Every structure is written in C-alpha cells, then in structure tokens.
Amino acid sequence: MRSSTLFGRTLREAPAEAELVSHRLMLRAGLMRRLAAGIYSYLPLGWRVMRNIEAIIREEMDAIGGQEINMPVVHPAEIWQESGRWYEVGPELARFKDRGGRDLVLGMTHEEVVTDLARREVDSHRQLPFMVYQLQTKFRDEPRPRGGLIRVREFVMKDAYSFHHHQEGLDAYYPQVCRAYINICRRSGLDVVMVASDVGMMGGTGAHEFMLVSEAGEDTLLICSQCGYAANREVAVLGKTPASPVATGELRAVETPGMRDIPGVAAFLGVTPSQTLKTLVFVAGDQLVLACIRGDLEVNERKLANLLKVAETRLAGEAEARSLGLVPGYVSPVGLTGYRIVADDSVPKAGALVAGANREDHHFTGAGYGRDFVAGLVGDIAAARAQDPCASCGNGLEMTRGIEVGNTFKLGVKYSRALKAVYLDAAGQELPVVMGCYGLGVGRLAACIVEKHHDERGIIWPVTVAPYHVYLMTVGDEEEVVLAAQDLYTELQAHGIPVLYDDREVSAGVKFNDADLLGFPVRATVSKRNLRAGAVEVKRRRDTEAFRVPVDSVVDSIEQTLAQEAAAYTVR
RNA sequence: CGGGGUGUAGCGCAGCUUGGUAGCGCGCAUGGUUUGGGACCAUGAGGCCCCGGGUUCAAAUCCCGGCGCCCCGACCA
Numbered sequence: 001m002r003s004s005t006l007f008g009r010t011l012r013e014a015p016a017e018a019e020l021v022s023h024r025l026m027l028r029a030g031l032m033r034r035l036a037a038g039i040y041s042y043l044p045l046g047w048r049v050m051r052n053i054e055a056i057i058r059e060e061m062d063a064i065g066g067q068e069i070n071m072p073v074v075h076p077a078e079i080w081q082e083s084g085r086w087y088e089v090g091p092e093l094a095r096f097k098d099r100g101g102r103d104l105v106l107g108m109t110h111e112e113v114v115t116d117l118a119r120r121e122v123d124s125h126r127q128l129p130f131m132v133y134q135l136q137t138k139f140r141d142e143p144r145p146r147g148g149l150i151r152v153r154e155f156v157m158k159d160a161y162s163f164h165h166h167q168e169g170l171d172a173y174y175p176q177v178c179r180a181y182i183n184i185c186r187r188s189g190l191d192v193v194m195v196a197s198d199v200g201m202m203g204g205t206g207a208h209e210f211m212l213v214s215e216a217g218e219d220t221l222l223i224c225s226q227c228g229y230a231a232n233r234e235v236a237v238l239g240k241t242p243a244s245p246v247a248t249g250e251l252r253a254v255e256t257p258g259m260r261d262i263p264g265v266a267a268f269l270g271v272t273p274s275q276t277l278k279t280l281v282f283v284a285g286d287q288l289v290l291a292c293i294r295g296d297l298e299v300n301e302r303k304l305a306n307l308l309k310v311a312e313t314r315l316a317g318e319a320e321a322r323s324l325g326l327v328p329g330y331v332s333p334v335g336l337t338g339y340r341i342v343a344d345d346s347v348p349k350a351g352a353l354v355a356g357a358n359r360e361d362h363h364f365t366g367a368g369y370g371r372d373f374v375a376g377l378v379g380d381i382a383a384a385r386a387q388d389p390c391a392s393c394g395n396g397l398e399m400t401r402g403i404e405v406g407n408t409f410k411l412g413v414k415y416s417r418a419l420k421a422v423y424l425d426a427a428g429q430e431l432p433v434v435m436g437c438y439g440l441g442v443g444r445l446a447a448c449i450v451e452k453h454h455d456e457r458g459i460i461w462p463v464t465v466a467p468y469h470v471y472l473m474t475v476g477d478e479e480e481v482v483l484a485a486q487d488l489y490t491e492l493q494a495h496g497i498p499v500l501y502d503d504r505e506v507s508a509g510v511k512f513n514d515a516d517l518l519g520f521p522v523r524a525t526v527s528k529r530n531l532r533a534g535a536v537e538v539k540r541r542r543d544t545e546a547f548r549v550p551v552d553s554v555v556d557s558i559e560q561t562l563a564q565e566a567a568a569y570t571v572r
Numbered sequence: 573c574g575g576g577g578u579g580u581a582g583c584g585c586a587g588c589u590u591g592g593u594a595g596c597g598c599g600c601a602u603g604g605u606u607u608g609g610g611a612c613c614a615u616g617a618g619g620c621c622c623c624g625g626g627u628u629c630a631a632a633u634c635c636c637g638g639c640g641c642c643c644c645g646a647c648c649a
Contacts, residue, residue, distance in 0.1 A: 012598060012610065013584045017642055037641065092648070109649055143573080143647050151648085159649090207649095218648085312647090407649065439649055475608050509609040516609090527608065537608090 001044075001468065003502040003514075008043035010514050020216050022450035023148025025459050029517050031446075031467075038145025038153035040443075045518065048467040049446050050156060054135050056187050056464065057158045057440065060180040064173075066133045066160060071113045073137060077103035079112040083418045088311075092141045106139040111415045111437060114161045118433060119421035122163070128423060128433065129169055133160035135442065147216060149447035150403060156443055162436040165425065167205075170410055170434045177438050181210050181406050183571045184440065189449050189462030192405060195221055196231040198302055199409060206410040210440075211402030212448045221402045222384045226395035234302040237380060238397065239389035240294070240346040246275060249352055249366040251334070257361045260329030262295040265363060269354055272296070277347065277355040277367060279331045281316040284308045288316065288324055292333055292375060293344040293382060294353075300383035307342060307379040332356035333373040334364050343375035344382050403448055406440035459519030460541050463565040466498075470558060471515040473502040475527035484551070485526040488536065491555050497562070516541070521565045522558055540565070 008030035017034070018024040026032055031046030042050060058068065077095070080086035085093070086105075094106040107113065114132065122128065138157045145151050160177070164170045178194060185192040190212055197209040209232060211221055220233040231237070259265045266273045276295030281288065282304065289308065291299050305313045318328045332355035333341045347353075348369045355367040367373065386399035416422065416432040425431055446465070453460045463469060470492055474485045485501065492499040500520065502511050515523045525537040525546075536554045539546035540561060549557045 009582095009599090011583060015583065016578080016585090019643070034641090090647085111649095138649090140649080144643095144645095146643080157649085209649095404649090409649080437649085441649095477607075505607095507607050507609090507611055509607085509611080512609045514610085525608080529608075 001500050003500060003504050006044060006500070008045060010517055018148060020147045020150065020447075020451070021454060022150070022216070022447040025450050025454055025517070026148055026447065029459060029519070032149070038142060038151070040149065040152065040154075045467040046446070049449075049461075049465050050442055052465040052467075053188055053442050053445055054156075054158070057135065057184055057442070060184045060187075061131075061133050061158070061160060064131070064176045064180050066131045068134065069132045070134050070136060071107070071110050071117070073107050073139075075105050075107050075113055077105060079116050079419065080105055083112050083115075083415055085112070092143070094139055094141050107136075108138055108140040109437075109439070110134070110136075110159055111161070111411070111435075112419065115415040115419045115421050115435070118163055118416070119419055122421065122423050122433065125165055125423050125425045129162065129164040129173065131160055131162040131173075133158060133438075147447075149443040150216060151218065152443065155441055158440040158442060160438040162438075163421075163433045164436075165423075165431070165434065167410075167412065167434050170412075170436050174408065174410060174436060177408055177436070178208065181408065181438070181440065185210065185212075185405065185445070186571050187569050188445055188465050189453055189569055190405070190445070193221070193223065193230050193402070195223075195402070196235055197407065198232065198234040198306070205412045208408050209402075209404045210406040210408075211404055212452070213400050214403050214448070214451055215401055216451055217401035217403040219402050219404055221400050222386075222388075222397045223400060224390040224393060224395050224397055227390060227393040229390050229392050229397075231384075233384060233399075234300070236384035236397070237391040238382060238384040239391045239394055240297070240344075240349075240382065241389065246271075246352040251364055251366050251368075251372050253357050253362055253364055255361060256363045259361075259363070265354060266295065269363070269365065271354055274350070275353060277332055277350075277353040279333060279356060281321045281326060281328075281331060282313045283316050283320075284310045284313045287340060289313070290331065290333055290336070290339050290341045291343075291381060292341065292347050292373075294346040294350050297344065297346060298383040298385070299344070299381050303379075303383075304342070304381045307377060307381055327356070327358050327360060330356040330358055330360060330362060332358060332364070332367070333375065334358070334367050335373075341373075341375040342377040342379070342381065343369070345378055345380055346382060347375070348378060403444065403451070404441075405445050405448055406438070408438045409436060411435040411437055454519070457513070458517035461519045461521060462569050463521045463562055464569045466520050467518070468498045468500040468520050469522060469562055470497055470499040471502065471518060471520045471523045472499050473508075473511040473515060473523070473525055475508040475511075475525060475529075477505065478528050480531060481526055481528055484531055484536075488524065488526065488554060492558065495555055495559065497555075497558065522561055524554065524558065 010030050011028045014024040014028050032040045032042050135158050139154050142153050192210045194208050197207045199207045222236040223230045259268050262273050273296040278293050278295045280291045321328050334355045352366045355364045357364050387396045413432040421433050422430050474481050489501045523539045535548040537546050538549050
C-alpha cells in the first residue's frame with residue numbers, strides 16, 4: 001500500500017474528546033473515527049489490526065475444536081422471552097418493532113439464538129460435545145460509553161458456545177478455553193490475569209474474567225502475589241481470622257451518648273472494631289434486609305445481592321429506616337423481631353460483640369450469636385480490601401484496576417432448560433445440554449494493546465497485530481532515491497511482507513513522525529546519503545538506533561528482524 | 573440517572589466578563605523555493621459561532637429551554 005492512496009490521515013493533535021492514551025493514539029494514527037457516543041468506524045489501518053487479532057482468535061478457537069458460524073444481529077423477542085431475559089435485562093438491550101409490529105431486539109449476546117440452533121440440530125448424545133463461535137458485531141446501549149474503544153456500544157465480539165453431555169464434560173473443557181484465551185492475549189502482546197468473577201446477567205455456575213492490569217481499567221481486582229489467587233472485587237474472598245474473640249458474657253445495655261459509628265463506639269467502650277457488630281439496613285427488591293457483619297469489615301453489595309438472590313440491593317436512607325421502626329446509628333438484630341436478617345460468616349465466630357441496642361444513645365455489650373440474636377441467612381458478604389489477608393494463604397492482598405478483555409462462563413443448563421435444548425442419552429433418557437459461553441472483545445483487545453505498547457511518539461505494534469510490518473520511506477526526491485525505494489517496495493511485497501510505502505511529497509520530518517505514530521515494527525529509509533554508501537537504513541520501532549544495511553541484503557535483514565519480533569509473541 | 577465540564581472552519585483554540593456583523597495556529601488548494609525529525613514565501617478556499625425561543629436598533633456574546641460530546645459516580649456480558 002502507498003501512503004498517497006491510503007484512506008484516512010494522521011492528526012497532529014488529538015481531538016479534545018480523547019483522554020486515554022489508546023484513544024488519543026488510535027484517533028491520531030487514523031485507525032478509527034467516532035460516529036456517535038460509543039460508535040466508531042474503523043479506517044483501513046484500524047481494520048487491519050482488527051483482522052489480525054481475529055486471525056489469531058480463529059486459530060486458537062479452531063485449535064480447541066471450535067467451528068466458526070455466524071448468527072443474526074436481529075432477533076425476535078420470543079426467544080428472549082423464553083429465556084426470561086426480555087424481562088430481566090434493562091434498557092441496554094435495544095428493542096424495536098418491525099413493520100408488522102413484532103418485537104425485535106438487537107443482539108447484545110447470543111445465548112438464546114445459539115440455544116435455539118442447538119435444540120433444532122441436536123437430538124442425540126452422539127452429536128455432543130461441540131463448540132461453535134462467531135466474530136460478530138454486537139450492540140449494547142451502555143449507559144456510559146467511555147475511553148474510545150475501551151467501552152463502546154457497538155463492538156466486534158468473538159463469542160463462543162460449548163455444548164456438553166454433563167457438567168463434568170464442561171468442567172474438563174472449560175480450562176482449554178481459558179488456555180486459548182491466555183494464548184490469544186499473549187500472541188497479541190498482552191499479559192492478562194485470569195480472575196474469578198460474578199456471573200452477572202449470564203447466570204450459571206462459575207465465571208472468570210481475563211483482565212489487563214491497567215489504571216485505565218473499570219474493574220477492581222484483588223490479587224495475591226504469593227499463591228496466585230486473583231478475583232474481581234465483586235466476588236473476592238478474604239481471610240477472616242477472628243482478631244481476638246471474647247467469650248460471651250452477660251448481655252448488658254450501656255449508655256453510649258452520640259456514638260453512632262463503629263470507631264466511636266469501639267473507642268468509647270475500649271474494644272477493637274472487630275469486637276463490635278455492624279448492622280446495615282438494605283432494600284433488596286421490595287424487602288427490607290438487615291445485614292450484620294463484624295465491625296472491622298465492610299459489606300460487599302454484590303455478594304449480598306447474590307446471597308439474597310436478588311438483582312441488586314441499595315442502602316436504605318436514614319429517614320426510610322426510621323419510618324420502618326429502626327433507630328439509625330443504633331440498629332442491631334439483638335432483640336428485634338419481624339425483620340429479615342442476614343449475617344456475614346464472620347459473625348457467628350466472633351464471640352461476644354458490642355451491638356446496637358435499637359434505642360438512641362445505647363448499645364449492648366456481650367452480645368453473642370445464637371444466644372442473643374440469629375440471622376435467617378449466613379454467608380460471605382464481606383468486601384475484600386487492599387491488605388486484607390488472602391483466604392488461601394494469608395498473605396496481604398493487592399488491589400489493582402483492570403480492563404476486562406474477555407470472560408468465560410459455565411452456563412450449565414440455564415438456557416438449555418429454558419429453551420428446551422435436550423438430547424437423548426445412551427439409555428434413552430432426555431437431558432438438557434450443558435452449556436458454556438466465552439466472550440472476547442476484539443476492539444477492546446486492540447485498545448488494550450495500544451494502552452500497553454506505546455511511547456511518547458506513538459504506537460509500538462507487536463508484529464503479530466501490526467497493520468503493516470514495514471514503513472518504507474524516502475528522504476529527498478532524487479530519481480535514484482525514488483527508484484531504489486520503488487524497487488525495495490516491490491521486492492518486499494514479493495516476499496509477502498506487508499509494507500506501507502510513504503510516497504508522499506512531504507518533508508522527511510513528517511514521514512519520520514508518522515512512522516513513529518503508526519508504529520509498524522520496522523522502518524526502512526532510502527536516502528541519497530545512504531544510497532551513496534550502497535545502503536538502506538533499517539530501524540526497529542522499539543529501538544532508538546538505526547542500522548545501515550547493504551542494499552542487496554535489506555530484504556533478508558528485514559525478514560530476520562521481523563522473525564525476531566515475532567518470536568517474542570509465540571506461545572507453546 | 574446524579575455531579576462536573578464543554579460545544580466557534582477538518583483538528584487545537586481565542587473572542588463572550590463590558591452586545592456593534594468572527595479571528596489565530598495547524599491542516600487544505602494553487603504557484604515557487606525546499607528535503608535526515610512535523611520547512612519557507614506568496615495567493616486562496618473554507619463558518620446556520622450546537623439547536624429553538626426571548627431581550628435589544630443590534631446577540632457568538634445577555635436570559636430561558638432543549639440537544640450533542642467528555643470526565644467522575646451509579647450501572648455494566
């Protein structure tokens with residue numbers, strides 16, 4: 001490709017809308033352009049990157065037995081009603097009607113469609129297991145798109161779906177997909193961490209996310225550098241060794257004037273926060289819930305919602321709590337009846353605690369779980385924080401931000417049961433197929449690569465995804481220079497090397513700067529100066545030094561350099 | 573959906589406080605001189621100053637109401 005005919009141009013200054021490095025560079029390099037919030041067009045250079053990433057994805061999915069298919073973007077409402085998500089998913093699911101007034105949706109994910117396909121095609125256990133995948137555009141009406149391609153509304157996603165006879169089959173296959181995901185990221189130049197995650201709207205029995213550790217990330221991760229435990233904050237567990245449990249003594253009411261928070265009460269009564277009971281008032285659906293936890297810990301609302309099996313919870317306001325007969329600042333389950341109470345599993349083990357007395361300016365001391373109060377539901381609802389002990393090894397957890405590039409879910413039979421995707425086993429028994437689903441954001445992967453591979457001058461593409469491998473340019477417009485450059489251009493192409501030839505009539509500085517901005521792995525410069533010495537200058541994007549290479553061995557030299565670059569991104 | 577910011581030429585911005593018919597840099601076009609890190613000279617094109625309403629002799633500027641976009645939060649496979 002010649003620069004003079006390449007569609008799209010570079011920008012000297014980034015549009016004011018862009019803040020993230022990847023966003024700025026991708027706009028400046030002319031990879032993409034915004035059409036509306038979270039909706040982008042891909043220009044030739046950007047689309048080549050996308051295609052390169054897709055090629056890697058195809059290889060890795062095929063390697064674990066995947067079969068590529070393509071499913072519709074527009075779905076009839078019926079299958080979404082069958083799965084129940086028509087009613088569960090909010091406005092991020094774009095809905096519209098066709099001319100006949102029938103309800104349709106824009107596919108934001110394809111569990112319904114693929115399950116419908118499976119129920120039509122699969123009758124027998126002999127047809128299982130299998131995995132299908134597609135690379136396709138999704139639309140999700142996100143409440144807040146941001147950061148260029150980091151969070152968009154329309155995006156290319158690789159989504160894969162596996163179908164097994166039993167949970168054991170899925171359990172055995174699942175790690176292969178995870179391995180493939182790690183490979184895809186590695187080959188694209190990204191080291192990602194696999195973290196345990198919430199199942200969210202997908203439902204199912206287990207899930208992981210593949211995260212690029214980055215300040216630009218939207219998720220918070222807790223990682224143990226000692227044993228390797230890693231989880232999204234939404235589900236991260238922490239060790240809850242009792243600080244210093246006090247044997248349960250007598251339950252006594254004491255005056256605690258104006259002491260409405262844990263640190264205040266603990267200090268006033270001379271105990272540690274871990275010897276107090278914190279009780280928070282939540283609204284879960286149409287129900288009021290009192291959530292109890294040891295005073296030094298905090299409630300994780302995601303975990304609470306999961307334990308209660310509701311979509312979400314929210315903290316009740318003071319006035320709201322008061323109107324329901326509670327005394328904010330002094331709420332506790334001790335002596336209360338008629339309320340739904342849940343407790344973190346730290347509470348029953350905590351011994352005697354200081355708890356609210358449900359009256360102004362009073363607390364109880366010596367409150368013991370089982371004797372003075374109980375909860376209808378006990379489980380892990382504690383929020384893991386930085387420095388909390390790791391649940392498996394006790395080491396301090398580290399907290400970082402991460403960008404989710406992909407995720408994997410063990411769906412189980414949620415969709416196959418709802419849509420009746422069943423098969424007959426060898427004994428003639430009818431069983432629902434056991435499903436898994438696996439998503440990967442192609443554009444987000446591209447943005448992450450730029451986020452990790454750049455310097456102050458521009459992008460530094462890994463050769464595996466670079467739009468072109470060589471940036472060929474001239475300095476000066478003497479005939480000998482132009483002819484030599486054209487020869488080299490032809491020769492590189494003959495060797496199958498993707499090359500962009502900057503044949504524009506602009507000053508050398510412009511070309512050098514664009515070469516750095518676009519970030520192809522190798523730059524080749526033909527100039528009168530070097531030609532006189534029978535040489536062409538070759539420079540790696542990530543190096544600062546350039547080398548003179550004899551004209552007749554330039555192509556060999558470039559091929560070797562590219563091979564070295566590629567070696568850094570191979571797996572196995 | 574809450575909080576903050578912003579909207580003037582393709583991009584980056586000034587002008588708005590104090591109303592008087594729109595400007596700078598880059599980019600673009602043409603001609604010429606240039607060519608190892610975003611060259612120089614000359615000429616030129618390009619604007620529903622986000623939209624609607626109001627105040628006024630007169631609105632980019634003041635007032636009211638919308639909308640777009642960005643950031644933080646809520647939310648998010």
